[in-house]
Amino acid sequence: MKIIFIHGSGTDKNAWNNTIETLKNRHKCFAVNFNDRFGDPAEQALELGKFLDQFKNDSFVLVAHSSGGLAARKYLADNFQSHKTLKLITIGTPNLGSFGMFFNxxxxxxxxxxxxxxxxxxxxxxxxxxxxxxxxxxxxxxLGIKLLSKAASAIKPNSRFLQDLNSKPLPKDVEYISIVSKPWYHFFGDGLASCESQRLSAKCISNFKEIKYKEININCPRTQEPNAVDAISSVI
Structure with missing residues (x-):
């Protein structure tokens, strides 16, 4: 099975090195590297689409961290019929934005x-x-956020980007898994996104009741979320 790893804001494909090293004997692993680490998830969705074009008719699993999950959702929403995705696994993705970005x-x-x-x-x-x-x-x-970047603007709650993305349906033939991270020293989430924001729900997917969805919870610092190998491998 092909697994495509999608990094989040402030990192690059190397964030997945430990996870890929662990999984490469069981799966074919690839990692996208966005041009702008702090870029607009909408623009990154286009980059992701071009990256996935190389696999032609092959099916794959998408594993995305943080704002990379927003880029992956944007890609699926825009390629509703033509995608080849079996699963979308998101880790610490701020689907409803990050409250802290109100004050960026x-x-x-x-x-x-x-x-x-x-x-x-x-x-x-x-x-x-x-x-x-x-x-x-x-x-x-x-934490992976440059406060005056396109990424920060995109994950501000009710940003234009999130309003557009969260009003769209997602393909029903994809399985969706949210890995929700909450270290013991944070009350509401992983330090950037609340647990509620990390989950998929009717607040961020118009056809939520029609999709196949589950979530798992982990106790992991935000910067180490891409290394949550046990959680990732359990849902691939």
């Missing part, structure tokens, strides 16, 4: 304003506030 401009604004006031008033302690804002920006970067 806040850190840079705080950095700028605090720095200007510090220089103008010579109250240099305000630079500590700018540093805290820069630290928050860096934390999101470690």
């Amino acid at each position: 401009y806040a850190p840079i604004l705080v950095e700028i304003i605090a720095s200007i006031i510090a220089l103008a008033t010579e109250k240099y302690f305000l630079f500590s506030i700018a540093l805290l804002a820069a630290g928050l920006d860096y934390i999101f970067y470690l």
Whole structure:
């Protein structure tokens, strides 16, 4: 069986190296590498389609992390009849967006304003506030999100991209599996997407009641989700 791995925002195909190394003796594994790691999932869906064209009439399983799952859903919605997908497995995908992206401009604004006031008033302690804002920006970067990127705009709840994607049906001949990640130290999800957002539901698929769907839960840090080999192999 061919398995196509789709990376999420802020990473590349190498995020799947450990998983592919484990599965390659049982499956033929391939990994797409998007041109822009922080790109628009709609544009990445087109890249994914071109990548999948090389397999001609072969069927395959898609395994997608984070916003890569949105690109995969967009691909399936746009290729409703012509796709060759057997399963779509998503891990930590923000199907309903990430609440934190409502404030994606806040850190840079705080950095700028605090720095200007510090220089103008010579109250240099305000630079500590700018540093805290820069630290928050860096934390999101470690989670795979560049706050002023196309990816961040796309996963803002009720963004134009999500409104369009979540209004569309998905092919009924595909099996859908959500791997929902919630480390013990997070209350609502994996640090970027809530558990509710990581699930597929009628809120994000217009024909949800007609598709074959299941989900499994894991306790895994967001940055390690592509290495959740046991969870992935259990649903392939």
